[in-house]
Amino acid sequence: MEPSQPSPAPSDSALHDEAQQALAALTGRPDADFHAGQFEAISALVEERRRVLVVQRTGWGKSAVYFLASLLQRRRGAGPALIVSPLIALMRDQVAAAARAGVRAEAISSANPTQWQEIEQSLAADEIDVLLVSPERLVNPRFREEQLPRLVERCGLLVIDEAHCISDWGHDFRPDYRRLRDLVAQLGPEVPVLATTATANSRVVADVEEQLGVTAQGPETTTSGVLTLRGPLTRRSLRLGSLSLPDDRQRLDYLVRHLDSFEGSGIIYTLTVSAAEDLATLLNRPDRPVRAYTGRTDAEERAQLEADLKENRLKALAATSALGMGFDKPDLGFVIHLGAPSSPVAYYQQVGRAGRATDTADVLLLPGREDRAIWEYFATASMPSQESAAQVLSALAESGSPLSTPALEARVDVRRTALELLLKVLAVDGAVEAVRGGWIATGAPWHYDAERYENVARTRREEQQAMLAYERLGADGRGPEAVAADPAQCRMVFLARQLDDTTAVPCGRCDVCSGPWYPAVDAPAAAGSAADTQVAALLDRVGVPVEPRAQWPQGLDRLQVTLDGSAPPKGRIPESERAEVGRVIARMSDLGWAVPLRELLRTDENGHRVDAEVPERIGSRIVEVLAEWDWARRPVGVLAVPSATRPHLVSSLASGIASVGRLENLGQLGLDPEAAPLNGARNSAFRVAALWNRFAVTPELQQRLQALDGAPILLVDDMIDTRWTMTIAARLLRRAGSGPVLPIALAQEA
Template identity: 80%
Template sequence: MTAGIDSPQSSALSLREEAREALEALTGHAGADFHDGQFEAISALVQERRRVLVVQRTGWGKSAVYFLAALLQRRRGAGPALIVSPLIALMRDQVAAARRAGVRAEAISSANPTEWAEIERALAADEIDVLLVSPERLVNPRFREEQLPRLVERCGLLVIDEAHCISDWGHDFRPDYRRLRDLVAELGPEVPVLATTATANSRVVADVAEQLGVQGPQGTDAEGGVLTLRGPLTRASLRLGSLSLDDDRTRLSYLVEHLDQMPGSGIIYTLTVSAAEDLAELLDRPDRRVRAYTGRTDSEERAELERALKNNEVKALAATSALGMGFDKPDLGFVVHLGAPSSPVAYYQQVGRAGRATDTADVLLLPGREDRAIWEYFATASMPSQESASAVLSALASSDRPLSTPALEARVDVRRTPLELLLKVLAVDGAVQNVKGGWIATGTPWVYDGPRYEKVARARREEQQAMLEYERLESGDPQQCRMLFLARQLDDDTATPCGRCDVCAGPWYPAPGSGSAGTGSAGASAAQDSAAAQVSALLERVGVPVTPRAQWPQGLDRLGVIDDSGRTPRGNIPATQRAEEGRALARSSDLGWAGLLRQVLRTDEEGRPVDSEVPDALGRRIVEVLAAWDWEQRPAAVVAIPSLTRPHLVSSLAAGIANVGRLADLGQLGLAPGAEPLRAGGNSAFRLADLWDRFVVTEELQQRLEEQEGAPLLLVDDSISSRWTMTVAARALRRAGSGPVLPLALALEA
């Protein structure tokens, strides 16, 4: 029997033709056709209205699937599509691409607040086919109350881009994404849902699929459950390699010597902001621009840097993970990592920026000795604790009004960034809510899921170990291959050895000390000497400015902080009581210095600080800091911060400075009776409360200060982190009649 016009076979054929015509408009290429799996996803969404999870490698064309599905849904009378994406930097490009296919697309994010009112008007008039929003928008009170209900009611397609962010097993878990489970549950079973990602192993896939499959308000799921379309994740264009070098000096010299040999333009990833900034300064030169791109880079400059890299106006961006998901330069020639990410999956995501539309791209890992310490720092900072969660919930429950984040800081001893993360976790679980004026407790019971967090922590440790195994892969083993290793970490069982990486084919990158291409032995030697000189100038640079605190934190009245007049300090710190700009030898995260400073400020196996005198090498460098300090008036004396953990280190540092600089050694501030070692961490309000009455100007010190007749003095400590120790100590000295107080320390914790 011949199939009728409305038969499934005929309908599928016409849908494919319609979708392919739209694909040609989207890509701008006549004759464009679908990659394997693309039309299958579109058909499942448009014809079957299913919930679909697509796991495909970067560059496969996931955005084409959701834009075309949105267009086809609209042609069939469905409401606008809602695309939730963390890729604010990419939204403008996505909107432009959608419009080429005749899709009326708009975006609402922090990057375009002046356009929101017009977009809301267009939504109300049904003049928008696709609305892109960031996950953070979903927790915005106004958007959640005014826009989201209408979008849910009319939604013709929900798309969750970078869906691995939903899962706390994922390498880039974001609490705001967890709220999407509730959004999916609010949709009727007739609304198709698409989730896309390039970086999900089987555990993440199962977690995301479970959340996509939550039952709707009628208690039913889309017919057929969640359809998972998973393709091979290997990238034939990438030539992977890993080169272990002795130290920062050697790694940086290698980059200086060989950056010009890398194809096209690319990205050099670092693990810290200061490393990215230092690296950009080292590599940048008039005929080869290199710029830094980090979390400290403002949004306008980020957009300009992305444009410059896309247009090959820079050789490279030295970047942290802030330049990650969503950056799209199809011909990116290389990705180098100065320090390894903590997870092979995160590494795969970052190297996937390269070689999307080229036959080859070079990917080189230069691991560092400090990598594991940095991994541990970020891992511990990202996990909520039961103690902190209970404190936040208790504070909100006892308040008769919403509390802002700064107000909460005066009630719970949690630093700003972890506090904001914790509030998001609690909000996703329904225990707190963000309303006008701040946060409130909802009264919904909340239980700390200790076993789950422990499993996540264990998974993170396993990922770290896997990254170390990746670094140690050796050539000669036919069962080993770098691309194969990464694919297996993503549970891709279709992968085979790539034949291109340094394990399969031997090192393809220049050997250390080989000099630049096209140079003879004399030229290579000169290039190495030049590189060594440039690196030495960077690594041996000392003297980091320390900006003084200028304002008291909020909420000190709740912590019992009062001055001699019985008042709680508020607002600006009086100029006559604050510290001046100070100096530290280096940041604890600075390239070249991190290892040495960590050794001096180390703890023993039981976590107790190790106390010793200042090494001569550091002492000589401190003298250089003093010599280069551009103070208005030379200090005449030195005062030490009293230390209960490293008294010999601090006292030897202060005494050595006094001796070399021929300054008066005034000894140290006194400690209040019963003073104990300070707790690590803490937010500004609690830190200041702990320090407020800690220091005492003894009679002996008072007499010595008077002898200085208001001359400036150096205030010395081993390290500076929150800057409140120096702030409180400087206030005590200034009130006792000292002149300007200039803080000085070995390390700035940053």
């Protein structure tokens, strides 16, 4: 798509002079001038009351456009601006800058509930120029019923930040953002609307334009023209490269030895929380601090970590995508990826954090063998199914009163995170509504758009293939010759074309255009060297603790979970019936052992789980786990969980442990002959119901347990996922007279 720019307004116009003075105050620089397109967007909003979509590269100054437009609108008697952004927690710098220009901005979010009443009073007194809210606020019943109507009535400007989130074609689609179509339609034609993003290809642009163009005309809606200002998306300061190394050991060895060669401070992105935490531990040194930043990092610590990185008190943050859109450090020196994001667009968004105000910044990708498995996990977890949607709508319709999410879990077999996502999708489509007390069905007809979801899934697969193609650029060794024959071999051109920017020309700086610029790969670190010792300590570490379940899920009475006429379990699980803290070799999201474990626990091309004997390499790791287990009393027996999908693997693991540890092999629990694989039971309530009568303690096993006189036993399985299998089995064994039950498995799902 070619960049579209309107004819610039005269530079000597009164609005331009006023905006220029406000820009100087906003930036703190008397000589500040607008970037190409900034004033054109402001003029279209303030003078023409247009609906405007701005697609400009990271660092171009989109926040300046909406804060200045808000200020100029207020000076003309308009009401406060409403900015909807997923990045409120990361907009501290922009809000502080807006205050310098005289813009009074406040935010309503889950982080400041004690301030809401004061902010509402200030809004009523017309003392606020800009109100920032997250898209999730639009779902909140109180906000939607009490605040939103007044804001819509008085709104002087609506801003949709990170607008690619509106589109389910976007790399970071968020269902709550789809509500903005309805919000836009409620606004009068005199209210300007601005949407901004740095990561939108032609399909996303068209989708956002269609949603921005909706206006209300009585009971009908029509569409109006949207002004799209699109600039070039290439970043001259970025020096791109990709380095494929055979395994985690060599990737981590490379970072340990060469991190200091990357100038300044930066971000090292990982695909999982555990990888970020492990990497921070590995790279952190007193003279070169590295910290982890993930979705598990609390809000106060996040703010401190961001400040430390901005002030160069840290060499790097090892981060997941939790540190993404909105983080602004203009002099960020480098971005490294340990593992590739699933799309070039998402990758472009993350590397765009670097080099905003510097002549050069280094961007290096270190792809991993596990990348595709992680992509697949997140892709399948985010797509609603027709069956799940039908279950939710039926359950809400039959209830007659609002149902909370936990209450719904006892009625529909959908995991909590997927259920929350599905409810958002259905709410956006008008089929359900969040009210006080939970969710209700609206009765509005709803159609599962199978074609659209299949198209989205196909697009995601195409994006994954494009990311793999990015990694292979220059792999033939031709470098500049390849770029001369095909400019798309340049890494920057490749990324720009993924965003449908056809103006890009070869950068002349990436490792394809000019050869590798990053440190050369050394021979593996010598055994016993500092680098080798550090990496080995991380990758060879085994024995991840697995905490036992302590609470039964709600709704088991509804699922008729009973045994011998007893009441369904509820509340806390008695300690005398709980499993003990267990162990696995590693989590499937860990660095190091996750790769061979994932290979052993794979499914074949037909979707069947591979049932192989435990290889010696992994068996020896189990022995290490047992040797380092700090149990209070050594177990005396080994019992296997019967498996319908990997019986040979589980039995070989149990017998191997019994043999090495010289423990009594107790065989396996009894299994209901009608038992089927548990793939259909996804959430906690349904998983417990499926497991409740699945196992049995045979008379022979009970005698053997009682003969052990209360000594601990090891309970063996291939994989620990929800932890309910071990919970149910341990309860059964403890009630049959066994001693403490110690779960052990090869891996944990997350």
